[in-house]
Amino acid sequence: xxxxxxxxxxxxxxxxxxxxxxxxxxxxxxxxxxxxxxxxxxxxxxxxxxxxxxxxxxxxxxxxxxxxxxxxxxxxxxxxxxxxxxxxxxxxxxxxxxxxxxxxxxxxxxxxxxxxxxxxxxxxxxxxxxxxxxxxxxxxxxxxxxxxxxxxxxxxxxxxxxxxxxxxxxxxxxxxxxxxxxxxxxxxxxxxxxxxxxxxxxxxxxxxxxxxxxxxxxxxxxxxxxxxxxxxxxxxxxxxxxxxxxxxxxxxxxxxxxxxxxxxxxxxxxxxxxxxxxxxxxxxxxxxxxxxxxxxxxxxxxxxxxxxxxxxxxxxxxx
Amino acid sequence: xxxxxxxxxxxxxxxxxxxxxxxxxxxxxxxxxxxxxxxxxxxxxxxxxxxxxxxxxxxxxxxxxxxxxxxxxxxxxxxxxxxxxxxxxxxxxxxxxxxxxxxxxxxxxxxxxxxxxxxxxxxxxxxxxxxxxxxxxxxxxxxxxxxxxxxxxxxxxxxxxxxxxxxxxxxxxxxxxxxxxxxxxxxxxxxxxxxxxxxxxxxxxxxxxxxxxxxxxxxxxxxxxxxxxxxxxxxxxxxxxxxxxxxxxxxxxxxxxxxxxxxxxxxxxxxxxxxxxxxxxxxxxxxxxxxxxxxxxxxx
Numbered sequence: 001x002x003x004x005x006x007x008x009x010x011x012x013x014x015x016x017x018x019x020x021x022x023x024x025x026x027x028x029x030x031x032x033x034x035x036x037x038x039x040x041x042x043x044x045x046x047x048x049x050x051x052x053x054x055x056x057x058x059x060x061x062x063x064x065x066x067x068x069x070x071x072x073x074x075x076x077x078x079x080x081x082x083x084x085x086x087x088x089x090x091x092x093x094x095x096x097x098x099x100x101x102x103x104x105x106x107x108x109x110x111x112x113x114x115x116x117x118x119x120x121x122x123x124x125x126x127x128x129x130x131x132x133x134x135x136x137x138x139x140x141x142x143x144x145x146x147x148x149x150x151x152x153x154x155x156x157x158x159x160x161x162x163x164x165x166x167x168x169x170x171x172x173x174x175x176x177x178x179x180x181x182x183x184x185x186x187x188x189x190x191x192x193x194x195x196x197x198x199x200x201x202x203x204x205x206x207x208x209x210x211x212x213x214x215x216x217x218x219x220x221x222x223x224x225x226x227x228x229x230x231x232x233x234x235x236x237x238x239x240x241x242x243x244x245x246x247x248x249x250x251x252x253x254x255x256x257x258x259x260x261x262x263x264x265x266x267x268x269x270x271x272x273x274x275x276x277x278x279x280x281x282x283x284x285x286x287x288x289x290x291x292x293x294x295x296x297x298x299x300x301x302x303x304x305x306x307x308x309x310x311x312x313x314x315x316x317x318x319x
Numbered sequence: 320x321x322x323x324x325x326x327x328x329x330x331x332x333x334x335x336x337x338x339x340x341x342x343x344x345x346x347x348x349x350x351x352x353x354x355x356x357x358x359x360x361x362x363x364x365x366x367x368x369x370x371x372x373x374x375x376x377x378x379x380x381x382x383x384x385x386x387x388x389x390x391x392x393x394x395x396x397x398x399x400x401x402x403x404x405x406x407x408x409x410x411x412x413x414x415x416x417x418x419x420x421x422x423x424x425x426x427x428x429x430x431x432x433x434x435x436x437x438x439x440x441x442x443x444x445x446x447x448x449x450x451x452x453x454x455x456x457x458x459x460x461x462x463x464x465x466x467x468x469x470x471x472x473x474x475x476x477x478x479x480x481x482x483x484x485x486x487x488x489x490x491x492x493x494x495x496x497x498x499x500x501x502x503x504x505x506x507x508x509x510x511x512x513x514x515x516x517x518x519x520x521x522x523x524x525x526x527x528x529x530x531x532x533x534x535x536x537x538x539x540x541x542x543x544x545x546x547x548x549x550x551x552x553x554x555x556x557x558x559x560x561x562x563x564x565x566x567x568x569x570x571x572x573x574x575x576x577x578x579x580x581x582x583x584x585x586x587x588x589x590x591x592x593x594x595x596x597x598x599x600x601x602x603x604x605x606x607x608x609x610x611x612x613x614x615x616x617x618x619x
Contacts, residue, residue: 015456259465260557278468278469279559294462297461
């Protein structure tokens with residue numbers, strides 16, 4: 001067990017290291033450097049002054065040296081300053097993190113409940129109209145672009161029916177009002193979560209169908225257990241194991257989706273920040289955001305792996 | 320009996336099993352999947368319409384017609400007009416050309432890269448395999464859309480860049496599938512026979528490994544087109560993809576970021592959005608049908 005966890009941990013760290021190199025190289029390849037970005041073209045600055053600035057900032061050192069330095073600072077949580085706003089990047093990210101986690105967390109919980117629920121119904125009533133409807137709509141949710149779905153949601157439920165607010169995280173003046181925040185979460189949360197819901201519906205369905213056909217299900221029924229408890233206690237429990245993998249596997253999609261959803265719903269989180277950073281070519285900020293988001297994704301997939309090994313003894317003791 | 324003759328005999332036998340293994344009546348099985356057929360028909364229709372757009376539509380997709388601006392859908396303009404008075408149906412068709420072409424080109428890149436990496440990993444094995452698979456893992460655990468945005472903002476938004484970046488960021492599925500398939504093909508007798516007869520590895524890979532590792536890649540490639548289309552649309556929607564005035568399905572939705580358009584002129588974004596959704600859905604159904612038709616054992 002410990003060996004497995006250590007292996008998984010090393011694997012995660014290797015991947016993170018790879019990502020950090022990738023991000024660093026990308027920013028290296030980008031045209032212009034920090035000095036060019038800091039000085040607007042209207043200011044008359046001689047090349048000598050620029051060269052001196054570069055020396056002061058350590059930009060004339062070879063790339064590997066700068067990488068190690070940058071990594072050292074990054075590990076300590078120092079991402080430097082944003083070019084556009086001149087604020088410390090770590091502060092900017094920390095300030096926005098809860099907003100994004102609120103949205104992603106809500107979408108995650110919602111889609112697990114909806115997706116697993118629908119999947120169970122579809123599996124238990126295989127080949128019924130409910131099954132066809134669930135399978136078909138799962139396909140549809142995976143095919144509709146999230147931003148288009150978001151627009152449809154806003155148009156239908158905010159503009160036409162006026163059921164939910166469309167934009168922002170809360171009504172001005174009611175920032176700490178729980179129900180108001182929840183009200184604002186509904187539309188973006190559902191929109192963001194539908195992709196995962198669809199994936200979970202499909203996996204729950206096929207996984208449960210497989211389990212329902214296994215011998216121990218017949219045994220459970222033969223013992224005279226009620227159908228409901230057969231399905232929940234014996235069926236769903238075993239079917240849930242691969243579902244954790246699906247959640248972990250879809251995490252990058254969920255986070256990627258947040259970038260778009262936050263733009264559509266004007267949700268002031270990390271995704272919104274990423275898009276702004278990209279349009280303003282704020283490279284240090286982009287670099288930090290890409291890393292921060294990757295850390296979230298890799299950490300959650302590590303947690304999923306650990307949870308997986310706790311639930312399924314075959315992984316703990318197998319090879 | 321000389322080695323050469325034996326090899327030929329085995330190769331023929333292998334060819335025979337191959338022929339047997341190819342499911343009899345591929346089209347029959349595909350046609351049983353009604354949604355897949357429907358999807359194929361839809362893709363064919365929209366593809367043809369996009370291709371023939373200049374001959375179908377009487378309107379110019381680029382020319383401004385300000386007196387005609389923001390018209391509701393009518394007989395003359397089945398999907399209405401946009402804020403510059405351009406016919407939306409015409410722009411959806413022309414935009415479809417761009418979106419479909421970009422997706423196909425991106426997938427050509429990603430399938431090519433994926434196949435080369437997958438075959439190399441599976442055929443070489445050892446450390447080459449480990450390194451390639453680690454890199455694949457890495458790319459699979461990055462939130463790719465964030466990387467996509469970073470790259471596009473660096474290289475600048477253009478059609479070529481979108482194709483290149485989307486292509487180079489979506490080869491992982493194909494690479495994994497092809498590698499898995501190559502590994503199982505490598506255990507087949509005909510590979511042993513070819514190796515024993517002294518065939519050079521390029522020949523083994525090209526003649527035996529690749530053709531037999533093809534099927535899962537076909538399905539992944541089909542689904543990849545849908546995925547590339549979604550990515551192009553998302554990028555263009557954010558203003559980082561195909562740049563106006565060239566229409567693409569995604570950048571036509573960009574207009575709807577304005578509140579007035581979103582709220583008062585839904586036809587402006589319903590047309591292109593519906594086109595993306597229906598096309599992607601159709602391709603996904605096609606992929607599903609292909610999977611069932613190509614590999615009846617994998618039927619769920």
